[in-house]
Amino acid sequence: xxxxxxxxxxxxxxxxxxxxxxxxxxxxxxxxxxxxxxxxxxxxxxxxxxxxxxxxxxxxxxxxxxxxxxxxxxxxxxxxxxxxxxxxxxxxxxxxxxxxxxxxxxxxxxxxxxxxxxxxxxxxxxxxxxxxxxxxxxxxxxxxxxxxxxxxxxxxxxxxxxxxxxxxxxxxxxxxxxxxxxxxxxxxxxxxxxxxxxxxxxxxxxxxxxxxxxxxxxxxxxxxxxxxxxxxxxxxxxxxxxxxxxxxxxxxx
Numbered sequence: 710x711x712x713x714x715x716x717x718x719x720x721x722x723x724x725x726x727x728x729x730x731x732x733x734x735x736x737x738x739x740x741x742x743x744x745x746x747x748x749x750x751x752x753x754x755x756x757x758x759x760x761x762x763x764x765x766x767x768x769x770x771x772x773x774x775x776x777x778x779x780x781x782x783x784x785x786x787x788x789x790x791x792x793x794x795x796x797x798x799x800x801x802x803x804x805x806x807x808x809x810x811x812x813x814x815x816x817x818x819x820x821x822x823x824x825x826x827x828x829x830x831x832x833x834x835x836x837x838x839x840x841x842x843x844x845x846x847x848x849x850x851x852x853x854x855x856x857x858x859x860x861x862x863x864x865x866x867x868x869x870x871x872x873x874x875x876x877x878x879x880x881x882x883x884x885x886x887x888x889x890x891x892x893x894x895x896x897x898x899x900x901x902x903x904x905x906x907x908x909x910x911x912x913x914x915x916x917x918x919x920x921x922x923x924x925x926x927x928x929x930x931x932x933x934x935x936x937x938x939x940x941x942x943x944x945x946x947x948x949x950x951x952x953x954x955x956x957x958x959x960x961x962x
Contacts, residue, residue, distance in 0.1 A: 741944070748837045759810070782862035816838060851906055883902050939952060
C-alpha cells in the first residue's frame with residue numbers, strides 16, 4: 710500500500726512538473742535571446758576623463774593611467790588629476806564608484822569579434838561595442854569564482870538600467886560557448902557568455918551557466934507570476950539578460 714502511494718505521489722509530481730513546462734513561439738524565443746546587458750570592457754581609456762568617487766564623498770577627475778587587477782578585477786586605480794596634474798592612487802576599498810570610458814583599442818577589438826560571429830547579428834547591438842558613454846563601476850565585495858576570500862573590487866555593472874533588484878557584473882575572465890566556422894567564414898553559433906557575478910539582496914556570487922538551474926529559485930523564485938510564465942524547465946541560460954530584465958519589470962509592476 711505504501712509503495713502504491715509513493716508511486717502515485719511520484720507520478721503526480723512528474724505530471725505536474727511536465728504540465729508546468731511552457732512552449733514559446735519563435736518570436737518569443739528571439740526576444741528572449743536578445744542580449745540586453747551592456748558590453749563588458751576591461752580597459753579604461755587613458756585619454757578621456759575618468760571620475761572616481763571615494764567612500765567619504767570626495768570626487769576626483771583625471772586620466773586613468775594605471776590599473777592593477779586580480780583575476781581581471783580592478784583593485785587599484787591610478788589617475789592624473791585633470792586640474793592639478795598630480796598623480797593619485799586609490800585602492801578599491803577607498804572607492805565607492807568609478808566612471809570611465811572604454812579604450813578605443815578594446816572597442817575596435819570588440820567590433821571585429823562581433824562581426825566574426827553570425828549569431829551576434831540577431832542577438833546583440835553593434836552600438837554597444839562602440840559605446841562612447843561612461844562605464845559604471847561600483848565597489849563590491851566578492852569571492853572570485855566563489856573560491857577565494859572575500860575582497861573588494863571595482864566591478865562593472867552591465868545592467869545599469871534594471872539593476873535595482875538584481876545587479877549583474879561583468880566577469881573579465883568569462884569564457885564563451887564555442888561555435889564553428891568553415892574556411893575562415895564568420896562563426897556559426899556559440900558566443901554566449903558563460904559566467905557573470907550577480908548580486909541579489911546581500912548575496913553576491915559568481916554565476917556560471919552550469920549552476921544556473923540550481924540558483925534559479927534564488928534569483929526569481931519569490932515572484933510566483935514570473936515563475937509561472939518562465940519556469941526553469943522551460944528557459945535556457947541564453948535568455949539570462951532577458952529574464953533579469955523581465956523579472957525586474959514584473960516586480961516593479
